[in-house]
Every structure is written in structure tokens, then in C-alpha cells.
Amino acid sequence: MDATILALLLLDGLQNGVIYALLALSLVLVFAVTRVILVVIGELLMFAPLSLVWLLEGKVPGTLWLALALGLLWALLERGRGAFFPLLGALGLLLLLPLARGEALLAYPAAVLLVVYLGMATYRVFFQPMREAAVLTLLIMAVGLHVAYMGLGLVFFGPEQFRPEPLLRGEVTVGLSWQGVLVLLFALLAVLALYLFFRLSLYGKALLAAAQNRLGARVSGIRPEEAGMVAFGIASLLAALSGLLLAPLINAAYFMGFMLGLKGFVAAILGGLISYPVALVGALLVGFFESFTSFFASAYKEALVFLLLVPALFYQSLRARTVED
Structure with a gap:
């Protein structure tokens, strides 16, 4: 391996x-x-870039109807004054998305808002009513939603792969495009924004409190339901923006999100699902490990990446046993 290949990897x-x-x-x-x-x-x-492609082609994506259906269920569950926000969001999507067809300046924010609304509606309809359920029950629900959403993605967008136009064209150097630089800058800004959000904003401090001590947060007047809604909204926003920036580099298809999500899950497990800095380091470790294994053993790179789960889970089990003792 020479220096050029090492730099590319x-x-x-x-x-x-x-x-x-x-x-x-x-x-x-x-x-x-x-x-x-x-x-x-x-x-x-994946829903974000796929919806963007549909909008740029002058079509209304099927994800709009999924979001509206979940928004209606959200409003029915809230009733009274609580139904105002989901109904207002649904009305905004109904007005914005038809206007965004064929208009790039509107299509990008429309795709992001659609995915954020869909993520928040998913939490309210499926997970908030189960907030007292066991982690395993919530995981079964999450896996079921993954299967359902992936199937709906096939119905909405078909089996083809799509590559939206990059926001920035050209290459900085061999192996790194300006779009790749944009991805790196977005990641840095997102990490910085999350740090400032958790340290300086009232909502961020409330989320940290809800994460560290749910009962104490409730006693202090912080509603776990509202904290969960904000958490899902932030996660959906990061997913949508990441998908829009990443799709010009890797293509977008209904089935591609699962593997990306699994690798993010491996990184989160390396952080014990509790530590943001360790999860960040774990994600970089997964990225470098995948890159080098694809060079030395490309046929086994996916299996080798997921093999990282074994020592991580073993360490977590030893740590949990030590705490219990």
C-alpha cells in the first residue's frame, strides 16, 4: 500500500x-x-433525497400521504388544543409540496420538513402511547416500523437507485469532492450546534435532564412526552439533512438506509448508547475500519464491520455485571 492509496482510504x-x-x-x-x-x-x-428527486421531477412523493395519514392520527390522539400543531403542520405540507414541484429552492426545505414531520408523527402515533413499555417491546415496534417503512419506500419510489445533483460540483483532490467537503463541514457544524444546544438552551438542558433522570425531570416540571418529541424532531432533522448531502455521493434507494442505520447503531453501541463523545469516536472508528477492510477484504467488509459489535457488547456486559456487584 503506497501513500496515495492510504490517503484515499x-x-x-x-x-x-x-x-x-x-x-x-x-x-x-x-x-x-x-x-x-x-x-x-x-x-x-433515505426518504429525504428520494422525496427530493420526486419533487424535482414535478411529482408529489408518496411520503407526503404517509405523513398526512400519521398527522391525522396524531391530531385524533391529541384532541382539543393539542391537535392544532399536527393539523397546522399537515396543512403546511399540503401547501408547500405542490409549490415545490420542479423548484429546487423550495424542494430541498420541503423534503427536510416532510421527513421531520414524519419522524415526529411516528413518535406520537407509535411510541408515545408505549412510553412505559419495556425496551424490548419498543425495539420490536421499531423493527416492525423499519420493515413497514422500507416496504412503503418500495411502493412510493420503486426499486431504482437515484443520484441527485450535488450542491457543489468538482473535486478538491483525488478521492475528495466538494460535495464530500460539504458533508464534513455539515457534520462539524451539527456536532457544534448539538453541543451548544445542550449546554446553552433551555430545551437542551431539559432533554439532558430527561435523559439522565426521567423521574427527577418529571418532578421538575419537564414532560417526558415533550422531550421525546423534541428528540425525535432533532434526530429526523439530522437524518434528512444527512441524506440530502450523502445521496449525491452514494445514490439513494429505498433499501439503502437500513445498512447505513445499522452502522450508525454499531457506533452508538460502541458508546454504550449513552455517551455522545464515545459514539462520535466509535463512528469514526467504524468508518475507517470499513474503508480499510473494503480494500483488504471487500467481500467480507460488512460482516467485519458488524463484528465490532462482539467486543463492544462483551465490554458492556462486563461493565453492567460490575455495576450490579
Whole structure:
């Protein structure tokens, strides 16, 4: 291996690692606040660029009807004044998406808002009524939603792969495009924004409180349901923006989100599903490990990446046993 190949592998690993980091941070945030392992985050990531492609082609994506159906159920569950927000969001989507057809300036924000609304509606309809359920029950629900959303993705967008136009064209150097630089900058800004959000904003401090001590947060006047809604909204926003930036580099298809979400989950597990910094480091480790294994053993790279779960889970089991003793 010469220096050129090493540099290419490092750049590829860094580019993949920052995307896994954003997914891992989203998974850790959602799990810490709601105890939900958000398996469906990969589908949310892919729904954004696929909806964008449909809008740019002058068509209304099927994800709009899914979001509206869940929004209606959300409004029925809320009733009274609580139904105002989901109905207002649904009305906004109904007005915005037809206007965004064929208009790039409107299509990008429309795709992001659609996925954020869909993520929040998913929490309210499926997970909030189960907030007292065991983690295993919530995981079964999350896996079921993953299967359902992936099947709906096939119905909405078909089996083809799509590659939206990059926001920035050209290459900085061999192996790194300007779109890749944009992905790296977005990841850095997202991590910084999350840090400032948790440290300086009232909502961020409330989320941390709900994550660290749910009962204490409730006693202090923080509603876990509202904290869960904010957590799902942030996770959906990160997934949507990541998908829009990543799709010009890797293509977008209904089935591709699952593998990306799983690798983000591996990174989150390396952080114990509780530590944001360790999850970030774990995501970069997964990205570099995947890059180098694809060079030395490309046929086994997926299996080798998921093999990282074994020592991570073994360490977590030893740690849990030590705490119990």
C-alpha cells in the first residue's frame, strides 16, 4: 500500500465516519430520552433525497400521504388544543409540496420538513402511547416500523437507485469532492450546534435532564412526552439533512438506509448508547475500519464491520455485571 492509496482510504473512512457519527448521535439522543432504539432512522435518511428527486421531477412523493395519514392520527390522539400543531403542520405540507414541484429552492426545505414531520408523527402515533413499555417491546415496534417503512419506500419510489445533483460540483483532490467537503463541514457544524444546544438552551438542558433522570425531570416540571418529541424532531432533522448531502455521493434507494442505520447503531453501541463523545469516536472508528477492510477484504467488509459489535457488547456486559456487584 503506497501513500496515495492510504490517503484515499483515510478520506473515504472520514467521509463515511462523519455520516455514521450523525446517525449514532441521533440514536443515542433518542434512546437516552425515550429508550427507543430508532431502527427506522435509515428509512428517514433515505426518504429525504428520494422525496427530493420526486419533487424535482414535478411529482408529489408518496411520503407526503404517509405523513398526512400519521398527522391525522396524531391530531385524533391529541384532541382539543393539542391537535392544532399536527393539523397546522399537515396543512403546511399540503401547501408547500405542490409549490415545490420542479423548484429546487423550495424542494430541498420541503423534503427536510416532510421527513421531520414524519419522524415526529411516528413518535406520537407509535411510541408515545408505549412510553412505559419495556425496551424490548419498543425495539420490536421499531423493527416492525423499519420493515413497514422500507416496504412503503418500495411502493412510493420503486426499486431504482437515484443520484441527485450535488450542491457543489468538482473535486478538491483525488478521492475528495466538494460535495464530500460539504458533508464534513455539515457534520462539524451539527456536532457544534448539538453541543451548544445542550449546554446553552433551555430545551437542551431539559432533554439532558430527561435523559439522565426521567423521574427527577418529571418532578421538575419537564414532560417526558415533550422531550421525546423534541428528540425525535432533532434526530429526523439530522437524518434528512444527512441524506440530502450523502445521496449525491452514494445514490439513494429505498433499501439503502437500513445498512447505513445499522452502522450508525454499531457506533452508538460502541458508546454504550449513552455517551455522545464515545459514539462520535466509535463512528469514526467504524468508518475507517470499513474503508480499510473494503480494500483488504471487500467481500467480507460488512460482516467485519458488524463484528465490532462482539467486543463492544462483551465490554458492556462486563461493565453492567460490575455495576450490579
